[in-house]
Amino acid sequence: MLQKILIANRGEIARRIIRTCKRMGIRTVAVYSEADETALHVQDADEAVAIGPSQVQKSYLNVDAIMEAAKATGADAIHPGYGFLSENSDFARRCEEEGITFIGPRPEAITQMGSKIAARGIAKAAGVPIVPGTEEAVASAEEAVQMAHAIGYPVLLKASAGGGGIGMVVANTDEDIRQTFENAQKRVASYFGDGTLYLEKYFLHPRHIEIQVVADTHGQAVHLGERECSIQRRHQKVVEESPSPVVSPELRDKMGAAAMALAKRLKYTGVGTVEFILTGEHEFYFLEMNTRLQVEHPVTEEVFGIDLVEWQIRIANGEKMDSTLLSVTPSRHAIECRLYAEDPVRMLPSPGTMTRFDAPVMKGLRLEMGFREGDKITPFYDPMIGKIITAGSTREEARKRMVEALSMFSVEGIKTNLPLLTNILENEHFVRGETHTGFIDEYMK
Amino acid sequence: MKGITSNMAGTVFKVLVQPGQSVAEGDDVVILESMKMEVPVSAEESGTVKRVAVTEGDFVNEGDLLVEWE
Numbered sequence: 001m002l003q004k005i006l007i008a009n010r011g012e013i014a015r016r017i018i019r020t021c022k023r024m025g026i027r028t029v030a031v032y033s034e035a036d037e038t039a040l041h042v043q044d045a046d047e048a049v050a051i052g053p054s055q056v057q058k059s060y061l062n063v064d065a066i067m068e069a070a071k072a073t074g075a076d077a078i079h080p081g082y083g084f085l086s087e088n089s090d091f092a093r094r095c096e097e098e099g100i101t102f103i104g105p106r107p108e109a110i111t112q113m114g115s116k117i118a119a120r121g122i123a124k125a126a127g128v129p130i131v132p133g134t135e136e137a138v139a140s141a142e143e144a145v146q147m148a149h150a151i152g153y154p155v156l157l158k159a160s161a162g163g164g165g166i167g168m169v170v171a172n173t174d175e176d177i178r179q180t181f182e183n184a185q186k187r188v189a190s191y192f193g194d195g196t197l198y199l200e201k202y203f204l205h206p207r208h209i210e211i212q213v214v215a216d217t218h219g220q221a222v223h224l225g226e227r228e229c230s231i232q233r234r235h236q237k238v239v240e241e242s243p244s245p246v247v248s249p250e251l252r253d254k255m256g257a258a259a260m261a262l263a264k265r266l267k268y269t270g271v272g273t274v275e276f277i278l279t280g281e282h283e284f285y286f287l288e289m290n291t292r293l294q295v296e297h298p299v300t301e302e303v304f305g306i307d308l309v310e311w312q313i314r315i316a317n318g319e320k321m322d323s324t325l326l327s328v329t330p331s332r333h334a335i336e337c338r339l340y341a342e343d344p345v346r347m348l349p350s351p352g353t354m355t356r357f358d359a360p361v362m363k364g365l366r367l368e369m370g371f372r373e374g375d376k377i378t379p380f381y382d383p384m385i386g387k388i389i390t391a392g393s394t395r396e397e398a399r400k401r402m403v404e405a406l407s408m409f410s411v412e413g414i415k416t417n418l419p420l421l422t423n424i425l426e427n428e429h430f431v432r433g434e435t436h437t438g439f440i441d442e443y444m445k
Numbered sequence: 446m447k448g449i450t451s452n453m454a455g456t457v458f459k460v461l462v463q464p465g466q467s468v469a470e471g472d473d474v475v476i477l478e479s480m481k482m483e484v485p486v487s488a489e490e491s492g493t494v495k496r497v498a499v500t501e502g503d504f505v506n507e508g509d510l511l512v513e514w515e
Contacts, residue, residue, distance in 0.1 A: 349480040
């Protein structure tokens with residue numbers, strides 16, 4: 001059994017992982033940058049190690065410093081959380097080489113899903129429907145224009161190495177491509193060290209539906225239904241829920257089977273998420289696979305009454321999934337809102353000190369918060385302060401609880417997206433479950 | 446003195462103009478970066494750049510002067 005886990009992350013996810021470790025009797029090591037010296041995740045852990053200056057490249061992405069911290073504290077495993085090093089196969093391999101368990105899939109699976117182009121090829125080979133698009137990297141604007149003609153406008157230019165929507169450009173005309181291609185390439189290269197772009201068909205107003213899969217090292221795999229994450233701004237999720245208001249049991253079976261086929265093909269182990277877009281005609285297409293714990297994993301946990309982090313650890317420990325997990329059934333509806341430090345109207349980052357932070361306590365409410373009153377939300381990292389999750393026996397009950405919970409928050413000193421979240425949750429289209437990825441642009445501006 | 450100010454707190458990711466350069470309304474003059482997001486700051490009217498008040502890597506607060514205008 002793993003005795004001590006180092007969490008190579010910060011904020012709410014580090015705290016959430018530490019909580020499960022504590023319950024399992026596993027000791028924890030936090031790592032922190034200069035900016036996070038007094039952070040909650042540092043205080044929650046049994047031990048904490050400083051790993052460098054505030055900039056991510058020098059701290060949370062600093063593989064040498066993190067490996068050193070693991071060795072100095074005698075940690076036998078590293079949990080990468082999400083973001084940062086969680087989908088870095090070199091890091092996973094380095095852990096392996098140094099005899100430290102990486103809590104995640106094999107490095108090969110990370111590599112295969114890490115390149116969007118390779119991932120499309122593998123999904124196709126596994127019989128999973130893919131969005132019409134290029135099989136190869138697109139080298140120039142003119143090449144992109146040629147391909148766009150073959151696919152049909154509108155098209156989406158995407159970073160092969162990217163994530164979080166960085167570098168994505170929608171093009172409606174040849175001119176759009178010619179104007180944006182070079183910039184997109186540069187921006188993507190500066191972010192990911194790899195400027196490779198590819199092109200795919202762009203669907204207006206699809207839903208974003210993803211399937212949670214869990215697989216152990218004994219060849220067993222299960223899917224835990226879908227999460228709908230259609231409410232996004234700048235291609236980043238804001239509100240997520242499970243089940244989706246439009247996924248029928250038959251569609252769930254089909255999408256679940258597709259996700260499982262991909263996981264099997266990859267010989268996937270641990271928890272992972274297969275993302276799809278769902279069109280108005282209920283056709284679904286593979287987008288990508290996230291080979292890690294998702295930000296929005298709590299909605300699945302609330303719906304199924306399970307702890308996904310516990311299963312990550314048990315699977316990393318070589319345990320077999322038991323019948324309770326293999327036959328678990330959904331019993332509730334859950335909604336998650338991401339609380340961001342950002343201007344709710346302009347949606348621009350709003351770093352600063354939270355001079356007041358009051359969060360409610362109520363039935364059916366789960367909070368995952370990375371910060372407390374008096375904490376500084378720095379410009380160095382993601383603007384997410386934490387997550388608000390409500391559950392209920394019906395969607396409407398979960399939604400009403402969320403509206404009530406949001407109204408009871410009081411945050412001062414920085415701007416937050418609380419007013420936006422309330423507007424979304426109270427919007428008539430949301431109430432009716434009529435959500436799509438253009439929701440915020442269409443109804444919130 | 447006229448100027449273009451920062452619309453959020455963050456780091457100056459890129460300066461796109463230099464003194465003496467004439468800029469049209471809507472052109473991006475500086476790109477700021479904060480919380481993993483790049484936000485361009487554009488000129489609200491056309492004019493000529495008199496002085497650039499920041500260099501790449503500087504930290505600025507909301508309302509700080511970025512570019513002085515003529």
